[in-house]
Amino acid sequence: MSTAEPLVAPAPAERPPVVNDFSIIVGTKNGSGSQTANATILRALFKMGLPVSGKNLFPSNIQGLPTWYTVRVSADGWIARRETAEITVAMNPATMADDLARTAAGGIYLYPDDAKVQLSRTDITYYPMPVKKLSAASDVDAKLKGYIANMVYVGVLAWLLGIDRADIEAALAWQFRNKAKAVATNMAVVNAAHEWAGANLTKADPFRVERLPESKTAGLIMIDGNTAGALGSVYGGVTFVAWYPITPATSLADGLHDYLPRLRGDAETGKPTYAVVQTEDELAALGMVLGAGWAGARAMTSTSGPGISLMSEFAGLGYFAEIPAVIWDVTRMGPSTGLPTRVSQGDLLKLYLLGHGDTRQVVLMPGDVAECFEFGWRAFDLAERLQTPIFVASDLDLGMNQWMSKPFEYPDQPMDRGKVLTAADLERLGGFARYKDVDGDGIGYRTLPGTEHPLAAYFTRGTGHNERAGYSEKPEDWTRNLERLDRKHDTARKLCPQPVVEQVEGAEIGLVAFGSVTAAVEEARAMLAREGIKASLLRPRALPLAEGVRDFIAAHKRTYVIEMSQHHQLCDIIRLEMPELAGRVLPLNLCDGLPVTAKWVSENLLARETK
Amino acid sequence: MSTAEPLVAPAPAERPPVVNDFSIIVGTKNGSGSQTANATILRALFKMGLPVSGKNLFPSNIQGLPTWYTVRVSADGWIARRETAEITVAMNPATMADDLARTAAGGIYLYPDDAKVQLSRTDITYYPMPVKKLSAASDVDAKLKGYIANMVYVGVLAWLLGIDRADIEAALAWQFRNKAKAVATNMAVVNAAHEWAGANLTKADPFRVERLPESKTAGLIMIDGNTAGALGSVYGGVTFVAWYPITPATSLADGLHDYLPRLRGDAETGKPTYAVVQTEDELAALGMVLGAGWAGARAMTSTSGPGISLMSEFAGLGYFAEIPAVIWDVTRMGPSTGLPTRVSQGDLLKLYLLGHGDTRQVVLMPGDVAECFEFGWRAFDLAERLQTPIFVASDLDLGMNQWMSKPFEYPDQPMDRGKVLTAADLERLGGFARYKDVDGDGIGYRTLPGTEHPLAAYFTRGTGHNERAGYSEKPEDWTRNLERLDRKHDTARKLCPQPVVEQVEGAEIGLVAFGSVTAAVEEARAMLAREGIKASLLRPRALPLAEGVRDFIAAHKRTYVIEMSQHHQLCDIIRLEMPELAGRVLPLNLCDGLPVTAKWVSENLLARETK
Amino acid sequence: MPPLPSAPAPAAAKPATNLVGLTKADYKGLESTLCNGCGHDAIAASIIDACYEYGIAPERLIKLSGIGCSSKSPAYFLSRSHGFNSLHGRMPSVATGALMANHTLSAIGVSGDGDTGSIGFSQFKHMIRRNVNMVYIVENNGVYGLTKGQFSPTSDRGQELRHQPRPNEFMPIDLCMEAIISDCGFVARSFAGDPKQVRMLIKAAFAHRGTAVLDIISPCVTFNNKDDSTKSYAWGRGHDEVVNDPLFVASRDQITVDYAEGESRAVTMHDGSRIVLQKLDSGKHDPTDRAAAMRLLEDARANQRFITGLIYVDQSRPNLAEVENLGYTPLAHMPESKTRPPRETLDKLMASMK
């Protein structure tokens, strides 16, 4: 012990127990290997039947900078970020003091016993941990001592909070994909720490977990949105992926790399039924995806803001040349490099308009990991049906953090490969006109390259063309084509996932949210209800906005759009599409790089409503 | 003569003369050299004191495809495009029949006497021209016979319409920069044709020009917007240009290539005071401009839609890193290649939002060639004052066609080089904080690389930074920075050119227009007035929109925004910024690739107002 | 449109057909809208001839391009093939994607020197590095045609152009050298004014199983055809130094080609066809020797030689489809049964995440 402070603060008198409702924050250095420890705690609690969520707040750095992991436990099932944590595990010398200052009043503070930190607050319960000693005792390879040290706080926490060690072991087994040796080594440290805590610490705080009489997580899974999106794509029959690495989208491609080989080898031929190309940049990625979509593949890419910027020109081409494609944008903060590890929803307007010269793209907006999966496969059906690029707007919080979910549902429809004419069709029809609106939905028929019929070919270009895909600069041809594209946009409005509405009887105000903000808004509604404020909720799930959005707004005096962007982009899109209702639509936006909390939402809403 | 039709249709009985108010259309093949002939007619009429405008409707092709040139003569001074022309000169075999069909009823039709065309209409006066014969007689080099052939119609038209040959000669002298030989050769053909016409044709139509008692063009100049923009930049003290060729922006760079060497050599050193680099693409162009702006040059680039798309990422960087830059977008139609020779205003929204992740750019919107010049120099003052990229949204019609104008006014203010600290300043201040809002206008102080003071340096990045330009991921730093950027945006709102308003006493409706559409809207107002409809006019000249726009909209029951884009982008921007007035703002947009006409505006407005 | 001059048709002779039963006319494209005499049109004609002679089924070929006069070419040949006029400089990526979706197709890409060497340089180099299976033709005129005459990266040093304030100051890039060091397995240079050589090279390129780069000097009669331009007809005719005159012999052709061993050498392609290189006086170049190919190009650069012929060939590298281990069925045609894993697999996965 390097400080003169007492090891354990005096136990505050008579504090009622706080059971199954608090947050833990672990402060570490990036690259120090605490992920496994944190994920273990998270999953152990989950296995105990407790609703949890886990969020990583990390810097743009590989190793050494401060990083934090928060675990929220909420018997009520709230899983959004909370501003403060009651339980701090301070493993990073660089932030120990700050981490102490930020601990919620009455909270607890765990720290390595050799840490140089002033235990200056008196409203906190302190627990030192013999991290060095216990990890030194482990039989693990010297190189891995640093990593295994993290298991010490897992053990101490387990003792302090009452996390079942059987669940920790199960969580470790899950982590290490049942590699017995790894599980045993880690569990040994957990056990040692647990025993040490039992022998040396006095529990002097009210926080603990209890297995619920009826599990609230039974049957649920836990997963991040990027992996969910990757899985959705795999089940959507993706056949071609072109991508360029970028945080926070990389793990979506990683998911494809993980699952495609496992799920998509051709049993008969032993060959893959897909190809994945890491490109030289994002321009090439979307170029390849469009080439592949044009030639008939289910093709996708994933990226984040900078890549989206670079894809602008190709996105416009895709729109005007009418080529199916799926593009995931896992949004991060700011420009160019920006804050690549901070969340934002600031690309939405950009996506909607991506291209130059009057484009209007189709954007899906998953609100949870199950929708990441669902939109993962559905995006291909929509892309091929609508013959247009489909963007999926996810975000860093949704994409990279762990969320509970019902198990994903297997696609409930066969694939929709859209309007493609075969050689036989051409023989029957005696030809076709690529850009003619035969069915009144704005969507023409296409042929795939390689179709063996002398009338199959057409010429694709972004330039003006007539219905037969012939080059034309005639004003009539151009306007007719644009009008058809607008008609197609309206078709998209109907075909895309419709909004989810929770209408509250007698509610004056409506709330609108999308993406990862949804969790905070749902919790905020409960808070507001406690203040006597009723609020309906609408989750638009796609652009163009469905008709239901208009009805919702018309049905409420004021509708607040809650989102993470500086210029309240979804709010603006709604206003734009419904000018007659624009005055009723109000922004409630935050753009500070962290996931919005329910507290922020409810407080700000209250302030707005009561002033 | 290859047709059996009569050379000259019977003269219609008793038609009143049509003086100084009609349009001419010349149909030729691209690359056949008719530009000189058309420009000569235009300038000769202009020199006669008649208000004119000239527009080239050309294909995306170097040689051989149909192209049209229209000359409008309007004693009243209207210079927008008209839908129809009374006088057709049909020089292109491929379009002769169509050109005849399109000629206004009662109009006239000139054609080479060896043309294979059915002179099928009876409401037209026909004039054959011995083009081959007369050009063969010229002493010009055989290679140039094709070009000189165009002078035949100049001569015949001069005779038919009464264009003064002295003015034609003066126009030719202007064209050929007083090269006597070229003028003489061309004039000889004009004279021969004129004489042939006098001897062989019978004037049987009512169209003619007359020199006005008081010239309406005296003191005016004629120029295209791109040259005007180039000149404005030269007088704005541009020191660095990086650009990549693209129609219709190329002639802006051509203008710089033409005028910089003439106007901007350093008299003392004989060295240029500028550098122009043709880059490998538009990404590099904006990258160089930002690098140069960062290091203290007045740097610019010019491009069109596809280039703008490619500049997205750098534009966002420029916004967040706060670097002065000037970017001209001479808009063309559609996506990627699109219709590169057709006009549109479909990039406006894109420009305003260029970048990803919550950018709001500053966009200047010149409404005529004089403003192209003025904004050409003013853009640099704004860029350096605001430390941000300034976009100038021109369009193909404004940029590439000939417009009359008052002579440009010399800049009325010395250059504003913005907030730059020198070594002496630093010495005095003892340092600086790059991104601190010292003056409350959202604009920080910067230093230029090379400033010889140990405290001069700072680190530029697009990522999060604190006021001292240190890397920071702290939410507070990020939000404080974004709030300052919004404050700066509001400063821009005040510093940028304010709207031009023509408020009409008692007008219920307001019209809003920008760019080349202005000319048509001004004419349409006169037409509407004749129908008893009063309409005020507002020309916003920059984004962000000035406060005056709100006042204007509030002052009218309905405001129509007239523009050339499929998705009425300016209308949407207004609605977006003024949601409370959104319902009063109505789109009146056309997107067919041709300049909007006054007739279209007034007819559509009438239809909307009377239904 | 004025009628085109046409030769009188021989009386009632049935038109000749090729291996796949098509006539030359089946390989035609739309009428060109390029300038009269443009080198690009000569190349389009050679492409038609080569495809006809090689016996390509036009429906099994895709033709792609970027943006430029050159990139308009695909409209002027093979109307029965799917075409894609993409973005300026970005055709390589589009072609890559298309050929991943369907690796059983043949592909011709047409680009310009600006399209390939400026805005598309990175895509060009990376396509080659991936060895995408296509014939990539650069119609190299040393100028930006479609935007009316600016310098391109293959413009000669010292070249002058209208509107350019001073002569070009930069060294032209050598697309063949660039291709070789990016591991291209088929690199040739030719001249639009030598249609036979162009045709032979295109056929040989079809037989190559990877990216084949043809850098074809293609004069721009409107902006860069002055006699002293190395991209002019006059220069080409005056300086063309044929390092080898390739004769393409399809595997099916049983005729013994008449060439003396020692004076010529043959390269056998994967499909059994042969490229017979008739050694000419001017060079004893071995196109299978990478170092020699680089030496040849470096020497040509240093001494301003305009060499044409097959410069380098190496068939050892797998192409991208092989690297990706693609099977018989193109990805585009995989049935749902192969691309949507069965329900049980999802159930199992979900169970594992509980």
Place this chain on the structure above:
Amino acid sequence: MPPLPSAPAPAAAKPATNLVGLTKADYKGLESTLCNGCGHDAIAASIIDACYEYGIAPERLIKLSGIGCSSKSPAYFLSRSHGFNSLHGRMPSVATGALMANHTLSAIGVSGDGDTGSIGFSQFKHMIRRNVNMVYIVENNGVYGLTKGQFSPTSDRGQELRHQPRPNEFMPIDLCMEAIISDCGFVARSFAGDPKQVRMLIKAAFAHRGTAVLDIISPCVTFNNKDDSTKSYAWGRGHDEVVNDPLFVASRDQITVDYAEGESRAVTMHDGSRIVLQKLDSGKHDPTDRAAAMRLLEDARANQRFITGLIYVDQSRPNLAEVENLGYTPLAHMPESKTRPPRETLDKLMASMK
């Protein structure tokens, strides 16, 4: 932060200063946030040493980068220089613009193999072609560091990485060869583990009046430091074949350098400084011979040799500022009197347009 280990300070010794009167500390940057042992940090240290020894005034230098771990480096040296961490792959254009605005500044660009060879490949090549006057350092680790370990275009064929489903199948690009054929006048390769060579090369590069490309192998200890990776410390130490060990002798240094004619050769730079190349056993490479440089690189490629040293030098090409004929005053500092033509000129122009 835990205190850094530091050597005990010698009692009251005044720190040494260089030509411009600065101490080594004046060239320091912020504390690195890269991984412990990252090659990039070794290079940053060499940059500090080289700038100090060369006697560069830090205020007269700009440091620029793209995006990547490597591109973070500029924060870790020369805090008294203006820095610009630009966009991924786009630093060359930003540097070009900055050096056009002020051609009197020195410049160091730092990039990564992904930044330069993938997304920035075209800008890299075109910057060289323009001969922008800067020292361009690629911190080449054969991997994408900042995005956690994907293949880069300089990854070895057959290299394996976590998350990559199979070994790398593509040939690594050779940035030195790329530079040479883009007409680079100063091309060197080195190894972060050989700080003396790195330092010497950087100083020599400063003396070059154009783009100087240094391809420095810089191990990524976190993602690509296995012994069989050609970008690892172990490989570098085991295979480094020094073709010449350049000794930079500033023009001001009157000391006669001790080297025997015949065994060494010196290249004299424009500023009178000399690079003395101490010929080593392993090669008799003449770095002024372009063809030889290409041969050397081609041979190294074919035979997996890891050669380091000054590979090519040619000072004959004008740099971009010279091509643009820039005068004494930087464009950024041109006064209004020189950049706004007088009123009369506009009047005259207007009159001519009437």
